[in-house]
Structure formats: structure tokens, C-alpha cells
Amino acid sequence: MTRLSDSLRGLADRAPIDHATVSVAGAARRIQRGRRLRAAANATAGVGVAAVVALAALHPGGSAGLSAPEGADAGRGAGGAAEPAIAGMEDQAYVWEWGACGSRPLDENSDGNGFYASLELSVTDNVAEPGDIVSGELTLVSSDVAGDFSTSGTATVVVLWQGFAVARTDVTAVYADDLATFEAPLVNCWDGSNLPAGDYEMVVVQDMYVASGELPVEDIDVEENGEDVGEGIGGADGADATAAPDSVVSVTVEPAPGTERLLSTVVSLEITGERYDNPFDMYLWGQPTVYPDDYLTPAAARAEYASRATLEPWNMAVGTQRVIMSYDGLNANTLDYSSPSYFGCPWDGVQAGTFPQESAKWNLLDVKASLPRQLSLSYGWVVDDNPEVSLSATNLSAFSLPGFWAEPNSSIVLVRDGKVVAESYLTSIDLSGSVNLYSEDGMLAPGATVEGRYLWRELTGCWVGNAPNKVEPGTYTVLNVQTLYLDNGPGEMYIEPYLSDGVEGEARSSIAVMPSVDYVEMQVWTSLGTITVN
Amino acid sequence: MAEWLDEMERLVREREKALLGYAYVVCGDASLAQDLVQDALVKTFSRPRAGLSQAKSEAYVRRAIATLYVDHYRRQQRWQRVQHLFRPPVEVESSTPFSDLSADVATALADLPPRVRACVVLRFFDDLTVPDIAAQLGLAPGSVKRYLSDGMRALELRLGNLDDADHALSEELAVTDHERKIR
Numbered sequence: 001m002t003r004l005s006d007s008l009r010g011l012a013d014r015a016p017i018d019h020a021t022v023s024v025a026g027a028a029r030r031i032q033r034g035r036r037l038r039a040a041a042n043a044t045a046g047v048g049v050a051a052v053v054a055l056a057a058l059h060p061g062g063s064a065g066l067s068a069p070e071g072a073d074a075g076r077g078a079g080g081a082a083e084p085a086i087a088g089m090e091d092q093a094y095v096w097e098w099g100a101c102g103s104r105p106l107d108e109n110s111d112g113n114g115f116y117a118s119l120e121l122s123v124t125d126n127v128a129e130p131g132d133i134v135s136g137e138l139t140l141v142s143s144d145v146a147g148d149f150s151t152s153g154t155a156t157v158v159v160l161w162q163g164f165a166v167a168r169t170d171v172t173a174v175y176a177d178d179l180a181t182f183e184a185p186l187v188n189c190w191d192g193s194n195l196p197a198g199d200y201e202m203v204v205v206q207d208m209y210v211a212s213g214e215l216p217v218e219d220i221d222v223e224e225n226g227e228d229v230g231e232g233i234g235g236a237d238g239a240d241a242t243a244a245p246d247s248v249v250s251v252t253v254e255p256a257p258g259t260e261r262l263l264s265t266v267v268s269l270e271i272t273g274e275r276y277d278n279p280f281d282m283y284l285w286g287q288p289t290v291y292p293d294d295y296l297t298p299a300a301a302r303a304e305y306a307s308r309a310t311l312e313p314w315n316m317a318v319g320t321q322r323v324i325m326s327y328d329g330l331n332a333n334t335l336d337y338s339s340p341s342y343f344g345c346p347w348d349g350v351q352a353g354t355f356p357q358e359s360a361k362w363n364l365l366d367v368k369a370s371l372p373r374q375l376s377l378s379y380g381w382v383v384d385d386n387p388e389v390s391l392s393a394t395n396l397s398a399f400s401l402p403g404f405w406a407e408p409n410s411s412i413v414l415v416r417d418g419k420v421v422a423e424s425y426l427t428s429i430d431l432s433g434s435v436n437l438y439s440e441d442g443m444l445a446p447g448a449t450v451e452g453r454y455l456w457r458e459l460t461g462c463w464v465g466n467a468p469n470k471v472e473p474g475t476y477t478v479l480n481v482q483t484l485y486l487d488n489g490p491g492e493m494y495i496e497p498y499l500s501d502g503v504e505g506e507a508r509s510s511i512a513v514m515p516s517v518d519y520v521e522m523q524v525w526t527s528l529g530t531i532t533v534n
Numbered sequence: 535m536a537e538w539l540d541e542m543e544r545l546v547r548e549r550e551k552a553l554l555g556y557a558y559v560v561c562g563d564a565s566l567a568q569d570l571v572q573d574a575l576v577k578t579f580s581r582p583r584a585g586l587s588q589a590k591s592e593a594y595v596r597r598a599i600a601t602l603y604v605d606h607y608r609r610q611q612r613w614q615r616v617q618h619l620f621r622p623p624v625e626v627e628s629s630t631p632f633s634d635l636s637a638d639v640a641t642a643l644a645d646l647p648p649r650v651r652a653c654v655v656l657r658f659f660d661d662l663t664v665p666d667i668a669a670q671l672g673l674a675p676g677s678v679k680r681y682l683s684d685g686m687r688a689l690e691l692r693l694g695n696l697d698d699a700d701h702a703l704s705e706e707l708a709v710t711d712h713e714r715k716i717r
Contacts, residue, residue: 003697004689005658007639012555012659020554020568024543027575031538 098205098261099158099165101189102284106163106203106266121204121264128271130194133185138204138264140178151175155206157184159195159269166280167195173206186271190283197273204264292443296399298329298486298518305522308360316415316477316527321367322359326483327521343525344413344420345462352419352462355525364401366394367408367480367526372456374532377471381458384534389426392451393482395444403485404444406437407452414459414476414531422461422471426454459533471533478528487519538579545591546575553592557599560655562644566603574598596660597670604652604671642692646685649673653681654689657702 099105120139128134138155153174159167168189171182182204186195296304305325314322326341346352372387393408395401410426438450461469546553550571557567557574578594643651652671656662664682668675682702690696 002693002695004639004654004686004693005661005698007693008559008655008659011639011643012552012559015555015558015564015567017551017554017558017564017567020564022546022550022554022568022571022575024539024546024575027542027572027579028539030576031580 099156099168099203101165101168103165104163105158105165105205106160119204119206119262119264121202121267123202123267123269126267126269128186128269130196130271130273131186132271133183134202134269135181135183136202136204136267138173138175138180138182138206140175140180151206151208155180155182155204157182157202157204159184159186160201160203160266161195161198161280164280164284165189166200166283173204188280188283195271196279197271197275198279200269200271201266202269203266205261206264207261291402292400292445294398294400294446295443296397296401296484296486297488298520299488300399301484301486301520301522302328304362305360308362309358310361311358312361313418314355314359314525316355316418316479318527318529321361321363321365321524321526322355323362323364324356324359324523324525325520326523327519329487329519343523345423346464352421354418359525364395364397364484365482365524365526366392366396367482367524367528368392368394369478369480369528371478371529371531374534375456375459376534377459380460380468380471382456386455386457388429389454389456390451391426391454391480392449393444394449395446398446400446401444401484402442403483404450405439405442406450408450409480409482410452410454411481412456412528413479413481414471414533415479416474416476420462420479421469421476422459424456424459427457429453429455473533475530475532478531480526480528482524482526484522484524485519486522541591542575542579545595549592553595553599556596556659557603559643559659560600560603560652561648562640562651570599570602571595573602577602600652600656600660600670604649638693642689645692646688650681650685650688653678654685657682658698 118141120141122137122139124135124137134157136157151173153172154170155173157167157169157171158165166188167184167186169184169187171184173180173182184202187193188195302325305323308323314320324341324343341356341358342353343355368391370388370390372385372389375382375387376384389410391408391410393404407428410428412424412426413420414422414424438444444450459471461471463469553571553574554564554567557570558564561567561570574595577598578591643654646654649671653667656667656670657664662670664675664678667673668678671678673681686696686699686702690699
């Protein structure tokens with residue numbers, strides 16, 4: 001037997017990646033651009049500081065005097081400063097406005113602990129009523145060495161619902177003895193209405209700025225190769241120059257401006273009252289598509305299909321039609337070419353399947369086509385003429401059917417002995433490729449018709465092995481397929497709660513936005529007649 | 535040169551093919567694998583990490599590859615559900631010959647939904663336990679078990695019985711017998 005683990009590693013070793021390369025320069029540019037943006041954002045936040053807080057601080061890793069940081073990283077320490085990672089390095093808006101409405105600010109962010117300090121958030125009451133104003137406290141937890149630290153005097157309180165920022169308020173937060181208080185209204189950030197009942201989280205973001213002239217100059221011990229020999233980050237504590245070995249020298253660390261964005265700890269917050277499902281869908285996803293009342297829902301499709309299902313083989317007589325349930329969202333992993341409900345060219349390049357054993361005698365669509373009587377092929381191309389084919393599909397059911405935006409599906413297959421041997425995609429006669437929309441919502445109402453005019457320009461034999469099969473001269477049955485993808489609409493969304501992604505230093509993973517839609521896919525196969533291939 | 539740049543350059547120089555191969559196993563597409571590795575490098579090295587060894591940085595990048603892949607899928611999910619209605623599938627032929635087994639595995643993996651595929655790779659390539667996978671991908675452990683169960687059933691249909699299939703749902707045990715060098 002085979003071990004999957006070994007097979008996967010073998011696959012990785014032999015992956016077809018000969019032409020794939022990774023650009024270090026490209027990655028470096030993106031990283032540096034992100035760092036510059038953050039540095040600029042933080043420096044701007046530091047201008048006009050209102051309050052100065054005595055705070056322990058040390059230059060990151062003592063690196064300024066050991067290895068000059070790049071210009072892009074000025075003030076950050078090239079290898080040591082613990083900048084909070086901010087999601088979307090390419091997204092300037094994300095950098096400048098952390099916690100923007102509808103964003104997921106914690107997805108990619110760090111635990112928020114900066115190098116200089118961290119913030120601890122607490123609220124007076126974790127339970128509130130709609131319209132309340134929440135009172136909270138921020139505690140600045142500093143490191144052990146002295147330095148001068150400034151804030152702009154404001155902080156931003158962000159309220160999250162299932163990870164989405166739904167409220168965002170700038171508040172005054174001036175520290176006295178490392179403690180600041182604030183008050184924030186519980187209103188959403190789109191239209192200012194009260195946050196509805198539900199479970200929320202609150203986090204505060206605040207930019208801190210350390211002016212270079214205000215930082216103390218530190219002497220620390222390093223090895224001659226530049227490695228810091230102190231303990232922990234910064235490493236000055238406990239270093240004893242007199243006891244240092246010969247290879248250790250004492251150097252002066254020049255302080256550099258330090259700016260960083262601190263995220264507070266996250267606290268939970270409950271707003272009491274009557275709860276509604278998905279209260280922010282309108283803001284997050286916009287107006288959901290409204291399906292017509294007679295829309296064929298997945299549940300109705302299943303019922304209609306089941307009532308007409310048959311195991312009777314389809315003889316593919318001209319004008320007859322069968323419907324197959326090619327995919328049902330209630331069943332996992334059936335949407336592939338190995339499905340027993342698949343019909344078409346062979347999926348494995350070896351063996352074509354016959355029409356599915358189960359299908360429904362359900363005249364959903366009246367599909368008509370004006371086919372040529374014969375087709376002359378050379379190397380798969382139609383050579384004697386490019387016959388024009390008019391194709392139309394009329395909804396015979398009492399339901400509105402989705403997916404008909406402009407024209408019917410013009411896929412054609414040729415069948416012999418019950419198996420597909422060739423396929424063709426008819427080409428629109430419109431050379432410019434412009435599309436005249438039939439419907440703005442893609443719905444085909446009962447009795448409505450979509451139609452198109454096409455040229456039949458090629459016919460491709462099903463692939464067998466590594467080449468398409470040659471289409472032998474003879475007479476074939478021509479089938480058309482119209483695919484119906486039915487779901488219950490985008491109105492019901494399920495958001496998975498977010499979890500730590502398990503990567504050290506990467507506190508949050510992106511949130512799964514999983515539509516809990518019900519859906520089925522049906523294929524309407526219609527026999528259009530026969531054609532002789534020369 | 536900044537330490538992070540030096541480390542990133544060394545990682546790419548020495549482990550580029552391994553990372554691309556891993557990304558290919560995760561996503562099944564050489565072009566996407568290239569993008570995934572690139573994005574994972576940016577994600578990993580955007581945040582300075584003190585004392586980042588090569589082995590550790592490679593582990594970061596690998597985790598980031600899997601996470602980015604699933605995130606990418608999540609963002610594209612709604613579009614993917616309907617895209618087949620708008621365009622025919624494009625078959626891309628690889629210029630690199632596969633062995634039969636690799637081709638079988640690649641084909642079998644390709645038919646797995648992205649989440650299932652990611653769970654299978656993290657379980658059987660990275661030796662992550664079910665809880666680890668759940669934490670990595672932001673899923674409930676029950677969901678991971680379901681994905682693994684579905685995935686193994688589908689893979690065994692294609693590949694026949696797999697020796698290590700019984701380990702799929704183990705919450706604690708590593709799949710392989712030996713300690714992986716890079717975790």
C-alpha cells in the first residue's frame with residue numbers, strides 16, 4: 001500500500017515548478033514599502049503630541065549602534081524592533097486607518113505588544129444596553145528602562161462583531177501614571193445607529209512616539225562581531241563591562257526615534273436586548289439580491305426532480321430532454337468528473353461514460369437549434385463552411401430560472417452509442433464580442449426566451465491519452481446542455497469565529513466567511529437532432 | 535544588509551524549490567504556488583522577529599503558505615461557486631513529466647475542495663494534529679475532522695488503500711514515524 005505522507009512529499013519534490021521563481025527583490029520592496037507606510041503613519045501620529053509620559057524605553061536591540069538600519073527602517077531597528085504587523089501591506093488605507101468600518105483589523109495583526117510598551121484594556125461593565133456609552137481604562141505597561149514617551153492624546157476604540165469592525169470612535173486618552181480613561185458610544189460606524197444586541201469585542205489602538213532627543217544614551221556590551229550579549233531584547237540589563245570576556249566590547253547605543261502602534265488587549269462586550277440574525281449584513285455585504293417569488297429554489301428543485309426521476313435509459317430521440325442533478329450541496333464532494341451524474345467527454349482521458357443512470361423527465365426548457373445537416377472537418381476545423389446556428393431556450397416551467405444573463409449556453413456535444421465523442425463551443429457571430437444582456441438579474445421568467453446566433457467553427461474530439469480523439473466520419477446525435485445553478489440566495493451568511501492561526505507571533509488568522517447557502521446544480525440535456533460528419 | 539533581508543535571501547536561495555514544491559502541493563498550480571510563496575515571504579518578514587533562524591523562518595513561511603491559500607479561497611469562494619457558468623475550464627498541460635504516482639496524487643488532490651486539500655496537506659505533509667490544523671486554518675476541530683474524513687475517502691477512491699489513512703483523525707499523533715525537521 002501507499003503512504004499518503006510519502007506520496008505528498010514525493011509530489012512536492014517533483015512538482016512542476018521548473019519555471020516558477022521567487023523574487024527576493026520584489027518581496028523586499030513590498031516589505032519595505034509596508035514599513036515605510038507604517039513609519040510615516042506613526043510619525044504623523046506623533047506630531048503635536050499633547051502629553052508626555054515617562055516610560056521605560058530602550059532602543060530596539062541596541063541595533064542603531066551596531067548595524068545601521070536602512071533608511072526605510074529608520075527608527076525601527078532593522079532586525080529587532082517589534083512592530084505590530086499590520087494587515088494588507090499594499091493597502092495604504094489599512095495602514096492609515098486601522099480598524100476601518102467593515103475591515104477585519106485583527107486578522108493579520110499581532111498581539112499588539114509593542115517593543116516599548118503594551119496596552120491593557122478594561123471596561124467598567126462588560127454588559128451594556130443599546131445606546132450606552134462604555135467607560136474604559138487603558139493601562140500602559142512599560143518596559144524597565146527609562147525614556148520619554150508621547151502620545152497624541154487620542155486613541156481609537158474599535159468594536160468588533162465576529163471580527164468585523166462595526167464601531168470606531170476616536171477618544172481622548174491622556175495618561176497619568178500610566179493610566180488613561182475614556183468613554184466611547186456604542187454606535188455603528190456607518191450611520192451612527194446604536195449597535196444592536198449581540199456579542200462584541202472591543203480593542204483600542206493608539207500610536208506612541210518616542211522622540212530621539214528624549215531617549216537616554218545607553219552603553220551596552222556586545223561581542224566584536226556585533227552580537228548583543230545582554231539578556232533578552234535590548235540586552236543591557238545585568239551586563240557587566242568589567243567582567244566581559246576579551247571579545248566583548250562596550251559600545252554606545254544612539255537612540256533612534258521610536259514610533260509604534262499599540263493594540264490593547266481585547267475585551268468582550270455584550271449588548272443586551274432582542275438579537276437579530278446577521279445584524280450587519282446590510283452594511284457588510286450590501287443589499288442582498290432579491291429573488292423573484294417564483295424562483296426555483298434548491299429545495300423545490302430537489303422535489304421537482306425527485307417527482308420526475310427515472311432510471312429509464314434516455315434514447316436521445318430528437319426533441320427529447322433529460323435533466324440530471326449534477327451536484328447537490330447536501331452531498332459532499334460530488335462535483336467532479338468522477339461523479340456518477342457526470343456526462344461529457346471522459347474525465348480521465350481514457351473512458352467515456354454513458355448518460356447517467358438516473359435522470360428526470362422534466363421538460364424545463366424548450367431548446368431549439370437550427371443545425372446544419374452535415375459538417376466537413378479538417379484537423380478539427382469546419383472547413384467547407386461555417387454554418388450558422390441559431391439556438392434558443394424557452395422556459396417551460398412555472399419557475400424563474402437563474403443564470404440566463406444574455407444567451408443560452410452554446411455547448412454542443414456529439415454522441416455515438418450513448419457516449420460523448422466530441423464537443424464544440426459555438427462562436428458568437430458578433431466579432432466584437434459585445435454582449436446584449438437579456439436580463440439584469442439573470443432570471444429567465446416562465447415563458448421567456450433567450451436566443452443567440454453562432455458560427456460552428458470547430459469540433460474537438462474528446463481527449464484520450466494525450467491527444468484529442470479523431471472524429472470519425474459518420475452520423476452523430478447532437479446534444480446541448482444548459483446548466484442551472486440554483487442557490488437560496490446570498491442573504492444567509494455564516495461567519496466562523498476566528499481563532500489563533502497557530503503561528504507564533506501571528507495572533508489571528510483571516511476569518512472564514514462561509515456562505516451557508518443551499519445549492520444544487522442541474523444540467524438540462526436536449527437532443528437537437530443528428531449531423532453527419534464528413 | 536538588514537538581518538531580515540539577509541535571512542529572506544538565504545531562505546530563498548537555499549529553500550526556494552522546497553517552498554515552491556510545498557506550495558504546489560497545497561494549491562496544485564505552479565503559478566499560484568509562486569504567488570503564494572512570494573506573499574508568504576512578505577507576510578513572514580514584514581514583521582521583525584528577533585532570532586529568526588532559517589529553520590524557523592521556513593516554518594513560518596510554510597504556515598503562511600497554507601493560511602494564505604485558504605484565505606485566498608475564502609475570498610474567492612463566492613466567485614468560484616459560479617465561475618464555471620461564465621467560462622469554460624482551461625486545462626494547463628505541465629511540461630514536467632510526472633511519475634505515475636505523482637500524477638495520481640496530483641490529480642486526486644486537484645479534485646479535493648481547497649479546504650479539504652489544505653487539511654490533508656497540513657495533516658500528512660506537515661504532521662500537524664487536528665487541533666493544530668484547526669488553529670492554523672481558523673476552523674473548528676470538528677470541521678477539520680470532517681474535511682479530513684471526506685478527503686481521505688476521496689483520495690482512497692482514487693489511490694487505493696493508504697497505509698496512513700487511519701491516522702487522519704488522530705488528534706494527538708503525528709502521521710509520520712520520524713520527527714520532521716521543520717515544524
